[in-house]
Amino acid sequence: MGDEAGTANQGAPNAGVSKSVSVRELVNRLKLEVIVGEEALDRPIRRSKVHRPGLEFAGYYDFFPIEHVQVLGKKEITYLHKLTHQERDERIGNVVKYHPPCFVVTWNQDGLEYLTAHCRKEGIPLLRTPQTTTEFMMLADGYLMKQLAPEIQVHGVCVTVAGTGILLRGRSGIGKSETALALIRRGHRLVADDAVVLKKVNPQVLLGTHNGTTREFLALRSVGLMNVVRVYGRGAFQDETRIVLDIELVPWKENELYNDLQLEPQTSEYMGVRVPCIQIPLQPGRDVAALIEAAAHNWYLQTQGYSAADEFMRRLQQQ
Known part of the structure; x- marks a missing residue:
């Protein structure tokens, strides 16, 4: 999933173009x-x-x-x-x-x-x-x-959830923009919809932003273009964010087992920068926005040195 998914969605880098x-x-x-x-x-x-x-x-x-x-x-x-x-x-x-x-x-x-x-x-x-x-x-x-950082453009949606920069990917029509709308209604922020510009500002840091044209716009099927700032206020939009999670929305497969509690860490790679990557299978009734919030909070705890899976295993061993 991880590396292959990230590489496949990198878009066309401007490597050959001298920026100034x-x-x-x-x-x-x-x-x-x-x-x-x-x-x-x-x-x-x-x-x-x-x-x-x-x-x-x-x-x-x-x-x-x-x-x-x-x-x-x-x-x-x-x-x-x-x-x-x-x-x-x-x-x-x-x-x-x-x-x-x-x-x-x-x-x-x-x-x-x-x-x-x-x-x-x-x-x-x-x-x-x-x-x-x-x-x-x-x-x-x-x-x-x-301004001079190497950059690529990828198809997806970029949001900040509780201050955590997230790149949402998935095939066209799977519900990325609708998920972003649900997150905005919960108080989170849109950075870019459809065309996400990724900038490599140093070997470890990847910034996500818009391409200028799509700034503040969210495209919703059956509704059309929405200016999130006009509808939800300035707090609904952020100009850029550091990408720390890559979440891929995928179709639910009936015969697939989704009961793993301790998943192997996966990563995506963009211009040589590795980003933790997870897949969220979509099924009617699943609260995808809540799952993304949970992933963001869980990632933050992991950066602070806490792992729920490790604590769970310690409890089992103590028993």
Whole structure:
């Protein structure tokens, strides 16, 4: 079930496509001041980790990540201020000639005439923010990591149940959207219906979100499209969630035994990230939404180190 099901539903990854974010998007997202380089704001950013060029200003370039956003905090600016005019001009020139996407000065530091001149000459945006260096780096890394993460689109529904991100899969018409509606009516949240975008933000974390077009919409057979925010309020929708459970809805098979109390752990794999996977057979009268709630709560307890099956076996042994 697990690995085969997950692999079969991965969709088409954008592997071959070089993703990028423009400097303009970064400026708008983080509300940065443009000191110079307004005409160069369409320069692409293709790496998610920002970089502080301290060693580079000191003359060491062996591992200079030139495709990253360069952040100049108090350490870097203070160091440059202490250099002679000739030294400063040489050190800045040696860094700027590699043409990184942009430079960002934190703490609203001023006295940047020398940086401005070099950036204007090379056509590189010089930006500024009142945020501390640590605050800006956290925000920039988080934004760029999500925007540039590898992603695939899968057919399914994504919901959060008691804060637990769940991917619901199953063949077309099996009742995924209706199950999502039942969960929303119980106070849980929709993330995406029909087309779920999965983003691999690091080797262990998979984010689920919508594709923009389907944001807030739930498609119900015989009813049509429903905007869950308009009908149930803002609490019925969440923009993204970390996927920690993959639940596949499958048809009930009459001759199949479904009385196992201690199932072997199964997983699905998406872009190399493994996610716990379970199957829920559908039968008239089964409260599928309640079963999904139970699965979410049970998963949470397991992350806290508790296993009901293990406790049950201990009780048997004690008797």
